[in-house]
Amino acid sequence: MRPATAGAPLLELEGITKRFPGVVANDRVDFDVRPGEVHTLLGENGAGKSTLMKILYGLYQADEGEIRLRGEPVTIESPSDAIEQGIGMIHQHFMLVPTLTVAENVALGLPSGRRLMQDLSPVQQRIRELSEIYGLAVDPDAYIWQLAVGERQRVEIMKAIYRDVSLLILDEPTSVLTPAEVEDLFVTLRQMTDGGRGLVFISHKLHEVMSLSDRITVLRGGRVTGRTVPSETSREQLAHMMVGREVRLAPNRSESDVADARLAISALEVLGDRGTPAVTGFDLEVRSGEVVGIAGVSGNGQRELAEALAGLRPVASGTVVMNGVDTTTKTPKEIRRLGVSYIPEERMRDGAIGEFSVAENLILTSHDLPPTSRRGFLNFKEIETGCSDLVRRFTVKTPSLETPTSNLSGGNIQKLIIARELSGEPEVLIASQPTRGVDIGAAEYIHTVLMDQRAGGIAILLISEDLDEVIGLSDRIAVMFEGRIMGTLGQEEATVQRLGLLMAGVSEGEE
Amino acid sequence: MSDFLTVSVLLATLASGIRLATPFLLAALGETIGQRSGVLNLGVEGVMLLGAYGAYYATLRTDSILLGILVSLIVGGVMGIVYGVVTLALKAEQGISGIGIFIFGLGLSDLLFQKQVGTPTPIDGLGDVAVPLLGDLPWVGEVIFHQNVLVYVAFLLVPVLWFVINRTPFGLNVRAVGETPEAADSLGVSVDRTRYITIFVGNAMAGLAGGALALELGIFQQNLTNGHGFIAIALVYFGAWRPSGVMAGAMVFGLVSATVLQWKTLGIVVGTTASIVGMFPAVLTILVLVLVSRRTGQPSALTRPFERGH
Ligand SMILES: Nc1ncnc2c1ncn2[C@@H]1O[C@H](COP(=O)(O)OP(=O)(O)OP(=O)(O)O)[C@@H](O)[C@H]1O
Ligand SMILES: [Mg+2]
Numbered sequence A: 001m002r003p004a005t006a007g008a009p010l011l012e013l014e015g016i017t018k019r020f021p022g023v024v025a026n027d028r029v030d031f032d033v034r035p036g037e038v039h040t041l042l043g044e045n046g047a048g049k050s051t052l053m054k055i056l057y058g059l060y061q062a063d064e065g066e067i068r069l070r071g072e073p074v075t076i077e078s079p080s081d082a083i084e085q086g087i088g089m090i091h092q093h094f095m096l097v098p099t100l101t102v103a104e105n106v107a108l109g110l111p112s113g114r115r116l117m118q119d120l121s122p123v124q125q126r127i128r129e130l131s132e133i134y135g136l137a138v139d140p141d142a143y144i145w146q147l148a149v150g151e152r153q154r155v156e157i158m159k160a161i162y163r164d165v166s167l168l169i170l171d172e173p174t175s176v177l178t179p180a181e182v183e184d185l186f187v188t189l190r191q192m193t194d195g196g197r198g199l200v201f202i203s204h205k206l207h208e209v210m211s212l213s214d215r216i217t218v219l220r221g222g223r224v225t226g227r228t229v230p231s232e233t234s235r236e237q238l239a240h241m242m243v244g245r246e247v248r249l250a251p252n253r254s255e256s257d258v259a260d261a262r263l264a265i266s267a268l269e270v271l272g273d274r275g276t277p278a279v280t281g282f283d284l285e286v287r288s289g290e291v292v293g294i295a296g297v298s299g300n301g302q303r304e305l306a307e308a309l310a311g312l313r314p315v316a317s318g319t320v321v322m323n324g325v326d327t328t329t330k331t332p333k334e335i336r337r338l339g340v341s342y343i344p345e346e347r348m349r350d351g352a353i354g355e356f357s358v359a360e361n362l363i364l365t366s367h368d369l370p371p372t373s374r375r376g377f378l379n380f381k382e383i384e385t386g387c388s389d390l391v392r393r394f395t396v397k398t399p400s401l402e403t404p405t406s407n408l409s410g411g412n413i414q415k416l417i418i419a420r421e422l423s424g425e426p427e428v429l430i431a432s433q434p435t436r437g438v439d440i441g442a443a444e445y446i447h448t449v450l451m452d453q454r455a456g457g458i459a460i461l462l463i464s465e466d467l468d469e470v471i472g473l474s475d476r477i478a479v480m481f482e483g484r485i486m487g488t489l490g491q492e493e494a495t496v497q498r499l500g501l502l503m504a505g506v507s508e509g510e511e
Numbered sequence B: 001m002s003d004f005l006t007v008s009v010l011l012a013t014l015a016s017g018i019r020l021a022t023p024f025l026l027a028a029l030g031e032t033i034g035q036r037s038g039v040l041n042l043g044v045e046g047v048m049l050l051g052a053y054g055a056y057y058a059t060l061r062t063d064s065i066l067l068g069i070l071v072s073l074i075v076g077g078v079m080g081i082v083y084g085v086v087t088l089a090l091k092a093e094q095g096i097s098g099i100g101i102f103i104f105g106l107g108l109s110d111l112l113f114q115k116q117v118g119t120p121t122p123i124d125g126l127g128d129v130a131v132p133l134l135g136d137l138p139w140v141g142e143v144i145f146h147q148n149v150l151v152y153v154a155f156l157l158v159p160v161l162w163f164v165i166n167r168t169p170f171g172l173n174v175r176a177v178g179e180t181p182e183a184a185d186s187l188g189v190s191v192d193r194t195r196y197i198t199i200f201v202g203n204a205m206a207g208l209a210g211g212a213l214a215l216e217l218g219i220f221q222q223n224l225t226n227g228h229g230f231i232a233i234a235l236v237y238f239g240a241w242r243p244s245g246v247m248a249g250a251m252v253f254g255l256v257s258a259t260v261l262q263w264k265t266l267g268i269v270v271g272t273t274a275s276i277v278g279m280f281p282a283v284l285t286i287l288v289l290v291l292v293s294r295r296t297g298q299p300s301a302l303t304r305p306f307e308r309g310h
Helices: A049-056 A078-083 A102-107 A121-132 A151-162 A179-194 A206-212 A235-243 A301-311 A332-337 A347-351 A356-363 A380-393 A410-423 A440-455 A467-473 A496-503 B009-035 B044-062 B065-089 B094-117 B142-143 B150-169 B167-178 B180-188 B191-217 B229-239 B243-265 B269-276 B280-291
Strands: A011-020 A024-035 A036-041 A064-069 A072-074 A085-091 A167-171 A198-202 A215-220 A223-228 A261-271 A277-287 A291-296 A316-324 A340-343 A428-432 A459-463 A476-481 A482-491 B128-130 B147-148
Touching: A011 A049, A024 A036, A024 A049, A024 A064, A024 A198, A024 A223, A036 A049, A036 A206, A036 A235, A049 A085, A049 A167, A049 A198, A049 A440, A064 A332, A078 A085, A085 A151, A102 A121, A102 A151, A102 B167, A121 A151, A121 A179, A121 B243, A151 A179, A179 A198, A179 A206, A179 A496, A206 A235, A215 A235, A223 A235, A235 A291, A235 A440, A261 A459, A277 A301, A277 A459, A277 A482, A277 B044, A291 A467, A291 A496, A301 A316, A301 A332, A301 A428, A301 A459, A316 B229, A332 A340, A340 A476, A347 A410, A347 B147, A356 A380, A410 A428, A410 A440, A428 A440, A459 A467, A467 A496, A476 A496, A482 A496, B009 B044, B009 B142, B009 B147, B009 B150, B009 B167, B009 B191, B009 B229, B009 B243, B044 B065, B044 B094, B044 B191, B044 B229, B065 B094, B142 B147, B147 B150, B150 B167, B150 B191, B150 B243, B167 B180, B167 B191, B180 B191, B191 B229, B229 B243, B229 B280, B243 B269, B243 B280
Parallel strands: A036 A198, A036 A215, A085 A167, A167 A198, A291 A459, A291 A476, A340 A428, A428 A459
Antiparallel strands: A011 A024, A011 A064, A064 A072, A215 A223, A261 A277, A261 A316, A476 A482, B128 B147
């Protein structure tokens, strides 16, 4: 670990307070960044990290407090003000225009100098130069919709570097990246700090925090509850500081009785969005009491596989049998009725309705069944008690059950969907990236629930890019590459290295 | 039937098709720029009616067609500002406010007509202008280059609009704002400012489209536009939000209308048959829309109001 860089702060936030209806998102927060350092903001879902950064970037206005840049008090009323002050932000969700090219996304909002004609060639040229310097492989002519998530994240970084920001905020930039991509990203980020830039880093992955940070500030309930440096702490301590109690970082696996097959996929072929095969020749069986992990770099057919199983995407050929019933051509509702639960990867899009209240989203899949409703009427008493119980067990942080879901923090929306999907006592569970974006306290709880469900005899298909999670939870691990299974490893033989090779498309014999 | 196939009749039909396509084209191009920035304006028909009345009345009183054209542009622009305030500042639902604008335009244009003019009084409409040299070309000259000035303006606006959307910094903002306003905002592009401009320009063009119709016919009456504005909106979908596609749609429409007119004039269709054939253009719109209703090209943020931090 490098020692924290000394010197006058680039940024100082003093006494920042921000209130939303029913919550104090930031409560007199002090925070600073010095040139050349990475200052990490750590905290549970809903702790107020994104809010603090959005205030700094002009997306929200603080109710109280002062922002100083290079010692000077500033007011930042909009993102344009922030950009003018040399601040850049990588948001928790991508801020890219899919129908535009990389160069157009980078050029967007740049001063055009009143020129009539948009000349993109200097922009393209500069992007190529910066790609070289920072080792950021991006093709300026590619359209964003053609890019995988890892590449999109590089475009986000490129936007900031192109504007030569002196302070860059990174709100969970790694949550969608593979371990290799994270390493590359960190090299780029280090290069940026070496040039004297200051970075604010947000992540729920503690090993990343330990390896990248110069300083760490912990937020809990909107308040600063601790400050430390990596050399004086450990992952366990950080977890403790965030959650306020002991957290088990590795899931607790017990024996479970493996019985008959609950999910049988044979010769499955599924087409992707562009009509080309995304999943081909796919055979897999998951038995009750068993977790089968699907590892792989995202974009290798995992999403299409999960959607096909859930009935959301047509099966081109092959069969899917769940709970003894052929579900190949069944509708999502029919599949759910067979006791199949589905935690989608794109939870913001596929899993919840933003304008609906927390309670409404929680009953979304059970609203037409007893006890939630009887004879066509919703049973509000039942909903109230059932939902409060779920919110408490899964630690969904929300002011009330009536709060619109879009007002929840990113991680809390994830928890809400997971709570709903695990509450229906499923027999088959398809879980895509179940802990992506959730804090470690919640991840621990989700892992515990998954292990309990497994012990209770349900069949779980776990699709995850988090190798520690896949190895920790699965009985068998199938690695997906370009739509097919590259290899399957048992729990004992699976290591990050062996999985990593398979994920890169190198089959076991070739090593 | 043989009458219908003579070269001169054919050429006349083509020329009149281009002329009839013009109001559709102007209105649809205006709607295109608005929709590309994410704003749906269902009020085109109402704005066209006001533009038509404005052009008619100004020309009637002053005998200046130029002034008539100018008034239709201004009337459209003013309606644009109104629609901008309603949808951007007040964040009203776009579908509903557009219908409001339509009803307002329909009622007000008729009211003003009854109060200020009363009996339908014809005006001298737009005359054809032959383009030097090109106008002398055989066939092509007759069909394309003997038209009124607004026809030329409308068709010239197709490449102009393409250029603005695809080759200027402003156009880049428009495309970004219509697709992912949050991303544009996060880079300091003002979503509302961009949309005010496109709504203003788009409505001015709708006003002009109405003016083109009134000055072409040389008359105003209640509900003069008779669905032109709604068809223009359909043409934007037909053209997949591209000026060239919109032009193709407007041409199909113009040609079918011209053919129907020609058949009626030549007595090829009469009576009930004529009425049925008269419905062709409308039926065609529906058919074509069903057949080509690919959503590719539809701006993702269409009809979605933007509010920072949501
Ligand atoms: N626009 C809003 N309206 C109302 N409440 C909000 C809004 N944005 C955030 N909040 C609330 O403020 C609190 C802090 O949210 P914030 O997004 O800052 O959390 P976070 O630390 O970034 O969490 P995560 O790790 O889940 O992203 C949460 O309780 C959230 O519900
Ligand atoms: Mg956040």
